[in-house]
Every structure is written in structure tokens, then in C-alpha cells.
Amino acid sequence: MTRSSAVLHRDTHFIPKSVVGGKGSYLFLEDGTKFLDSTGGAAVACLGHGHEQIKQAMKNQIDTILYCHSAFFGTQVAEDLAQLLVDSTGGKLSKLFVVSSGSEAMEAALKLARQYFLELPSPQPQRTRFISRLPSYHGTTLGALSAGGHVLRRQAFEPLLSKNVSHVSPCYAYRGKQDGESDAQYVARLAAELDAEFQRVGPENVCAFIAEPVVGAALGCVPAVPGYFAAMKAVCSKHGALLIFDEIMCGMGRCGTLHEWEQEEVVPDILAIGKGLGGGYAPVSGVLIADHVVQTIDKGTGAFRHGQTYQGHALSCATALAVQKTVQEEGLLQNVRDMGSYFEERLRSQLGGHPYVGDIRGKALFWGLEFVKDKDTKEPFDTETRLSFLIQEKGLRPEYAISLYGCAGTADGVRGDHVILSPPYNVSKEEIDTIVDVTARVLDAVFADLGMSKE
Template sequence: MTQDQSEKAKRIPVSSHVLYADYSKSSKTLVKGKGVYVYDVEGNQYLDAIGGVGVVNVGHGIPEIVDAIADQAGRLAFSYSGNSENEPRHNLAEILNAWAPHGMRETKTLFCSGGAEANEAALKLAYQYHWERGNRSKRKIVGRWQSYHGNTVGALSMSGRTSWRRMHDPYLLSFPHIPPPYCYRCPWKLSYPECGMECTRELRRVICQEGAENVAAFIAEPVIGTSLSAVVPPPEYYRSIREICDEFDVLFIADEVMSGIGRTGLNWGIEHWQVVPDIITTAKGIAGGYAALGATILCEKVWRAIADGSGKPMHSYTYGGNPLSCAAGVAVLRYIEENKLISRVAQMGDKLLLRLHATLDDLSCVGDIRGKGFFLGIEIVADKKSKAPFPPEWDVTHLIESGALKNGLFILGGVTGLIDGVGGDHIELLPPFIIEDQHIDFIARTLRHTLETVISGRSDGNRS
């Protein structure tokens, strides 16, 4: 860390009563969004190439969506889902049933306000599924290292992001984790397909080690998000995972908080592997940033065990299924359907990926470019051949992120430490589904300029 950075880290602005996430970063005050652009209080325009944080999929300021929310606010802003139904919640659950992977219908959905809440609900309902069937020791959830499922205690216990777990470790539940299918840095130093997918065998080993009678579920982000920047597992990976889960009566939870709602070019990321999960959790793009909304979608096997057992899912939230957030969700999903935005993501995502390869592959710091649809990541390395990372104290990820911002581009710096919890830098691109060719040009050009200036030690690239 430079002296300047460490000084900034110590400086807590007294002018604000907000508790910020990172005092070493100076954040822009944004006041307006339109389409793919956001504007700060000084009138500067930025291309939002991360859709907020994988949230803004249909774009900022869409009049139909704003009108639908205003209309609902005028009719009924809140009703308690514990004692009444509301139309937006009913309609949203119907749409999600229609969007669910074919083998998963008939679904039932529990609503909440975000990703961690959705995963917390999945954890408890997975246990309840086994509990109702008399298997009351099946409590553990197997997660993967370098994964992220949210910051509440249950969700963080399932997560494998070591840098965020470390401080709170004493509070975390003792859940096992297996290595991710991270072929670029395979922990066994093997290559696909000769590897025989050692990474899935690890799930079998861990279930046996814990005792299948103690394992409730396996949770995975189908395309691995903020901890590994858009790692896409090999073609047979999830088929093999599904078979192992079935063999041991272990539920498969697909965490589609980031990869769901069309971001990878299909409704759900897991559909690229033609595998049907038992539970899907989603949030972020479901209401496109217009409201806080999340969902835990149960397949029939799971909800029926509860319905035919105690008859009462033992989980709820005050704001879960509130009419205002659900109206935003309905309006966003209808907008995506009417404008055929998911097939657009598949087509334009390929274009963006090709363009990134063409523009960045020759840079010595670009180790890997990966992802699906509009869920893309770039791994930054000090040495392309050995894949050695930059020293963590250089904080390269954040230098790139702030360099891009100075050049008018919002990108997402991944959490440093993707290799071993300490070292490794990566950035993510999660643009709104409506970006055009000229935006792809701007993203690729600006990234190249930023990487060249930052890596050569000049992190103050000028606006292009």
C-alpha cells in the first residue's frame, strides 16, 4: 500500500454520518441514471458496465417500470404476507413458475428483500424438508471455497470467501466446503477433460466424511461470481454434482442471485448445464434495482414435504412479498420478456467476450477472460506464464477500478484473494442487458487504456 492509500484508509470523513464499506475508496455521489449511464452530482457521465452490482439489467429510468411502481404505491404500498395475499406477489410467483427450469415446475416461492435473506431461507427450508421426512440430523450444507452467498451468519457459513469469514469465524456454523471448479488454477494441477473432474469427487468424499445422514444440501453459484469473477465450470460438472446429491438424498441449491434472471443468456445460469436444482435462490436483477427483492423458489418435492408434513414453512420476513417490491419485480420481468432481452444477452454477451479477447489478450497482465452472457470476469496477473499474482499490498484490483472510474467507466473490482484468500486480482463486467455496439467499444477501449496506465504505474488515466 502506498503512503497515500494508507493515509486515505485512516481518514474517516466527518462530514457524513454514513458507515461506509471502505474508507480507502472515495465514492461518487450519483444523482441520476438513464439507460446504461449514471451521472454524479457534478454532472459527470459514467457507463455503468456493472449494472450497479449485477442488479440493473433493464437499464436505469425505464418509464413503464417507474409507472408500475408509482401505480402500486398509490393503491397499496404494504400488506403483511402473513395474514393477507396481494396481487403483485401472486402474479410474481406465477411468472417465476413459468420461468423455472422445465423439470422444476410446479414451484412455490417465498419472497424476501435480497440475496442473503434468500439463501438463509433456503438453508432453513432445506433442513425442514429433511425434518418433515424424519431425517432430523440432516443439517449441514456443503458449500465451495471462493464462493459468496451473503453476509448473514447462515449465508456466510455456506460461503467460502475466506477474507470475509475470518473475523466472524467464531459465529459461523460448522459447514464443510469443497474446492471450486476453477480450471485456470486447478488445485490438483490437472487439465480438463483428462482430470476426470476431481472437483466433483470431492463432494462425494466430503458427504461421506460428514456422514450423509448429517448433510442436507449442497449450494453453488452456477457461474461463480464476485469471489472468482465469472468462473464457468466444465460441461459435465453439474450433472455429476446432481447425481451425487441424488445418491445421498442431498438437496441441490442453485444460488442464482447473480447468475439468474437472464444474466448469462438463459433464464437461469444452471440451465447451461441442463441440470434441475431443487431450490433456486435469486435477488439482484429480479427487480432491476427498482426495489429490494429476493426469492427462494422451491421445487414440488421440497414444498410438498412441508405441505404434507407440518404444513407450515418455518421462515418469513416482514417485507417478504410486499406489494411494492413485487410490483417492481412483475414490471421488470414483463419488460425483459416483452423486449426479448435474454436472447439479446446471449448474442451481445458473445460479442462483448470476443471484443475483450481481441482488445486485451496481448496485455501481459491479463491472465484469463471468462464468463457467459453479460456475466464476465478478467483475472489480472503479474506474470502471464507462471500466473503469479501481484503482491496483495499493491491492491491492483482497486487501482484498476478507480482508474476506470476516472475514465468514465464503472467496473467491479473482485475481492482480492481469489487464489488462496490472500493473493489474486480480478475485475467483473455485469452490464445492463441493453448495451449497444458503441458501448462495447467504449468498455473494451477504456479497459485497455486503464490497464495500460495502471499496470505501468500511472493510475490516473485521463477521461477518453
């Protein structure tokens, strides 16, 4: 008997299995399957599932207060979370705005950048444009989707999207770096491209350049080459534009430091955070804001002209605070770095020679595998193959019971396939061994189904 559902699932032809419990790196399904959540959902569950300390903090907050309207009142947990996160930047970012999802955080960042230029002592109302990268992804709301450059995700909604966003090339060494080109030469070429785009649209018209320090879903854990973001910030500074970092997926410890920008010491003017902020225990994301932006608004109208019903929700703030304290108290950033090194070693040793794994890239506990038909030419698989979907679906089968976060459009926004692996920060060596071994088995099975030899 076919089950029915009143839920509009992501695929109307498919009702997913129900999760009935979870502990650590595992989810327990209705059919009895013990499922290894090797991606933390979408790189979200940074502490795994069922963490007792987080659950207790949530229960304590439920007994205190849950909702109050931020136009009337504040809560101590919101203040404590904001202070912890501001302190984590060494005061380089001085205020936190808390919302519920990454898309909401990016919407707020876009509006904040625009309002900044309206609030300057000499306002610059002509600044209405943004520049981001292809194929980027910054969220699903119309503003955030406009800011992104992911062809497949934008396609159906193009007529509704803002026309004030343009796009430049990503820093994607595997496909973008030319033969014989050094990192410095590659960076200089990309900086020249960004500068040329400023000139094309009018540098006086641009609010901000937007980028993920390590590209997540759109490209599969692609880090920039050294010096790239320093060069991009220099171009922004030259033209008086802001720099917005989207660390919703790659930040909050995922890449080995709490904020990914710490690794190159390039401080954004506006930083969007999420996913690992609350570890999936409650819907929460945020925007951290540089003090010069805050001071400009404070000396102007004194009001950010943006608000949402659930901004600063007490339960979300209490949950995020508990997650971040747990990361600190359990020394999990060190475990992310240690296990990340082991993860990279295992991935490269077991899959580096695979004929259809073109590239293995990432940082710490954030890794992507890009698949190609030919490693020499880097030719992607045909879109009709739906390779990333096949890999993801194969992993869900009980005999594998592993999450492999598959995405398409890697090569040019339409063609190309990758999967992401992003286990929790408290993952063990044994669990990493299992993730790598089972991933290899899944790939073998999928390519065998396609009639493609591993030899």
C-alpha cells in the first residue's frame, strides 16, 4: 500500500523515510536502519544528534521564556550569544543580528549594505548594485537567489529576480587556473576581472562584492587560493564598496577555525553565519557587522530598516549559545583540524586514483568530490546521467545507509556533479574510516550500474 502525505515534500513523487531518533553521528529510521549522517544534513549537525548538554540548555530556556517581540523587549540569552560571537572576532565585528535561516541572513546583509550607503554623512543613494560569483549559492528567497549565480536554482525564477546583480568568475583552481599559471598570477587575473566589472557597471553604483570563502553547495567545498580574498578586498576598498562574506555553510568551525576568514585574516564588512551556529538543534542564523557599518547607522537614523517576527528568538539564541559553548569547552575546533587532516589523508589514499573522481578538495571537515568522465580533459558527465542524484540515492539504501550530499551544475552551472562530506565536529577516526570506506563502495556500485569499469 502506497503511503500518502499531506506534506509538500521536495519531490512530490517521493515520500522520504521518517527519522524516529538520533544519537551522535547516527540517525535511526522507521524501518530500523542505523544511518550514518556523514554530511550533518547540509553541513548543519556539527555536534551530531541528541547531545545531552544542548537538549538541557533548550529545556532550561523553555522553562524561562520563548517568544517576545524584539520591537518591545530583548532577552539575556540574545545578549550573551551576541557578546560571545563579537568576542570571537576580537571585536573586529561589533554587532550581531539574529534570524532563522541562511537565506534570511543574506537578505538582511543585502539590505544592510544598501542602507549603509544611505546613512553616510554624504549619502550615496546611487549604490544599488551587487557583484557576486558564478556559480554561487546564497539562499532561496528572491533577494538571496538574485545574489547567487547558480544557473539551475535560478532558472525557473529568472523573470522575478533582481537585475542589479552581476557575476564574475569564482576562484576555482581545478577548472579556472590556466596551465603554467601561478597562484599569484591567477589571483591577479581574477582581481582584474572584478575591477573590470566594477568599471563596467560603474564603481560608484556598487554596494558590495559577495562571496563564500569556501564555496559549498554550488561547487563542492572549493577553497580560494592564497591571497585571493586580500586582492578582492583591495578592489572593493579601491571603489568604496563593502565586502560581504557568506560563511553560512563553511563557517562556525567547519573549516577548522570558528570563522573561515580568520585563516587569511581578511575581515569582511558584513558576515552571514548559520548552519553550524546552532547545529540543527534550532533554526538560527545571523549577521555579524563591522563597527564602521554599525557606527554609520548609529550616527544616522539609528534604525536598521529591516525586521522579522522571529529575529532574536530566545530558544534559538539559547540553543546557539549552548552549541558554541560546547564547541569551546570540548575543544572541538582542534578535533575538527585533527580529524580533518585524517579525513583528507583517507579520501586521497582511497579515492585519489579513482578514474571518475576528478578532484578532491576542501578544508578540515568540509570535503567535496567532483566527478568527471575523463580526468585528463575534465569533461563532466552528461546531465541526463543525473550522477550526483544517483550517488546520493544509492547511499540512502539500507545496505549503505550513509548521507552523500549530491549537487549538480559544478562545471558550468548546469553540467558537472559533486558530493559533499561534512561530518560532525566530534567525529571519531573510526567513523571517518567508515565514511570513506562506504563512500567508495557506493561509488563502485553506481558506476557498475552505469556499466562503467573502475579500471
